[in-house]
Amino acid sequence: MLYFEFKGEFGPDVKSLEGSTLNISATHFTNQILIQIRASGEMDSTYEVTQRGIRPMEQIFSRPIAGQNGVLEENEEEEEEFETMRDHLSDYNVIVRLGDSNDAKIPVICTQIANLYQTVILPQSAPVLRGDNFSGVNLLITLNSKMWRQDENDSNVDFAKLVFLLKSIKEMYVK
Amino acid sequence: MSVKTVFKTITSESSLNQSIPIEIIATIPEDLQASKIPISLTLCYQKDRNNDSKYQIPSTFMYYHYSIPNRLRTKKATDDDVIGIPLIDTDNDWIKDISRKIANMVAKKYNKPCYVAWSNTKLMDNSTISMDQLFVLRSCMEFVQSIMKQ
Numbered sequence: 001m002l003y004f005e006f007k008g009e010f011g012p013d014v015k016s017l018e019g020s021t022l023n024i025s026a027t028h029f030t031n032q033i034l035i036q037i038r039a040s041g042e043m044d045s046t047y048e049v050t051q052r053g054i055r056p057m058e059q060i061f062s063r064p065i066a067g068q069n070g071v072l073e074e075n076e077e078e079e080e081e082f083e084t085m086r087d088h089l090s091d092y093n094v095i096v097r098l099g100d101s102n103d104a105k106i107p108v109i110c111t112q113i114a115n116l117y118q119t120v121i122l123p124q125s126a127p128v129l130r131g132d133n134f135s136g137v138n139l140l141i142t143l144n145s146k147m148w149r150q151d152e153n154d155s156n157v158d159f160a161k162l163v164f165l166l167k168s169i170k171e172m173y174v175k
Numbered sequence: 176m177s178v179k180t181v182f183k184t185i186t187s188e189s190s191l192n193q194s195i196p197i198e199i200i201a202t203i204p205e206d207l208q209a210s211k212i213p214i215s216l217t218l219c220y221q222k223d224r225n226n227d228s229k230y231q232i233p234s235t236f237m238y239y240h241y242s243i244p245n246r247l248r249t250k251k252a253t254d255d256d257v258i259g260i261p262l263i264d265t266d267n268d269w270i271k272d273i274s275r276k277i278a279n280m281v282a283k284k285y286n287k288p289c290y291v292a293w294s295n296t297k298l299m300d301n302s303t304i305s306m307d308q309l310f311v312l313r314s315c316m317e318f319v320q321s322i323m324k325q
Contacts (some may be wrong), residue, residue, distance in 0.1 A: 001219045001234055003200055005180060021177050025202065027217050029236035029294050032263075034217070036290070041178045041204055041212035042289075046241070046262045050289060090223060097262045126235055140239065140263065140292065141187075 002028040002129060006172035010039075016150040024168055030131040033117065034140045037165070039147035045099030047106060047143070049114040051136025052093040082138045089115060097140075105148050109162060110141050116166055121173055177205045178212065179288040181322045185314040197222045197311060203322055204287070210244075213288035214281055216315065218274075222294045234294040235315070237268050242278035243288040257282045270295075273308050277315050285323065 006024040010017040015020045023038040037041060092114045094107040122130050131138075151157040180202045186195075198219040219234045240311035242259035257279045265271055278291040289312050 001198060001200065001217060003182075003217075007177075023178050023202075025200075027182065027200070027292070028233075030233050032236040034236065034292055036202070038212075038214060040180060041209065042292075043213060048238075048263070098260060131233070131260070140236075170312075 004028075004172050008164075008166050008171075009170050010164065011120060013165065014157055016157070017147065017161070022158075022165070022168060024165075024172055026169075026172065028129045028131065030137045032131070032140055035142070035169075037141065037143040037145040040130070042146065043144045044047050045106065045143055045145040046097040047099065048095040048097055049094045049109045049110045049137065049139040049141060050095070051114075051118075051138070052091055068145070091115075092137075099145055103145065103148075106143070106145060109143075109148070109165070110139070111123045112162060113141060113169065116169060120170065125173060126165055176289060178202050182299050183318055185318065194198055197314070199315065199318060201322060203319070207285075207323060210286055211288075213290055214285060214319065215290040215292075216319070217276065217282070218277075218315075219294045219296070234296045236263070236292065236294045237267065238265040238274050238291075238293040240274045240278045240291045240293075241288065242275075242279065242282040242291075244282050251298045265293075269308070273311055276308075276312055280312070280316060281319055285319075 004023075004026045008022045008024075010020055010022060012018055017039065020040040023036075023037075023041065024035045029032045089108070089111045092111040094110050095108075099106065114137050117139065122137065147161065148158065180200065182198070182200055184196050186196045198221060200217040202215045204214070206212075221234070223297075239262040240259060241262055242257050245258050247256055259275060259278055259282070261271070261275070274291045274293045278289045281287075281289040281291075
């Protein structure tokens with residue numbers, strides 16, 4: 001088992017959780033990555049995140065295989081004009097394994113974590129961490145749903161929590 | 176409220192020629208009274224282990240079980256002490272059985288929720304399992320007990 005862990009503490013920008021610990025552990029298997037996120041030690045809900053559909057072409061060719069680095073310079077400006085916005089978060093399918101299926105917030109958090117793995121962590125890490133099917137992430141996330149319920153009416157605090165969580169996950173792999 | 180993580184590899188001593196190590200990663204609460212903090216066990220059944228590099232062997236995730244002490248329990252003898260649910264299911268009954276038993280026993284003994292994740296280094300069918308279920312169960316319980324005491 002390939003195992004990573006991280007221990008952090010919430011800062012003052014998350015008042016309701018300030019000072020409480022955040023423990024993250026990730027175990028990489030060949031077919032799945034198990035992520036356990038404990039806020040104040042607790043965790044109660046489990047979500048499974050898989051890639052939906054075929055991977056978009058631009059993601060496959062984001063890094064050219066060899067030689068020319070994409071389009072010529074003079075054409076670049078034109079290209080920018082026609083660039084379409086992609087909603088990367090709709091590429092993921094979130095399955096509630098255990099938890100409140102009416103909670104619309106946690107699936108968003110899970111897709112953000114999946115997108116972090118798909119675009120940053122897995123492409124940069126050793127091949128052994130990616131497992132057999134690098135065609136798409138397959139995550140199993142167990143987290144503390146209470147952590148997201150405390151500041152129901154303040155989306156800024158939720159955003160701060162999410163940024164801290166994603167930063168922590170990234171940091172876990174830097175060490 | 177903090178947690179700690181402990182690693183261990185257990186090997187059967189009775190049948191040396193067929194001993195298959197099982198690697199355990201356990202996360203337990205530091206405060207043993209905290210009944211809301213779950214114990215999580217990640218197990219790896221290392222069949223065909225061919226090197227000694229610790230904790231770096233890729234394995235396949237098979238089964239994930241969650242058990243929780245039944246807090247609504249009345250004193251009737253027919254009521255269940257522990258309720259559990261498979262989060263990721265498998266068709267391998269041996270794995271399902273052993274993981275469920277470990278989760279239920281840990282949840283019951285320590286009165287805390289318990290997650291058990293089972294993985295193999297190689298895909299297997301029922302015929303290839305040579306390890307005694309009781310031995311695995313006993314070793315896991317002994318290991319959890321030893322770290323909960325510290």
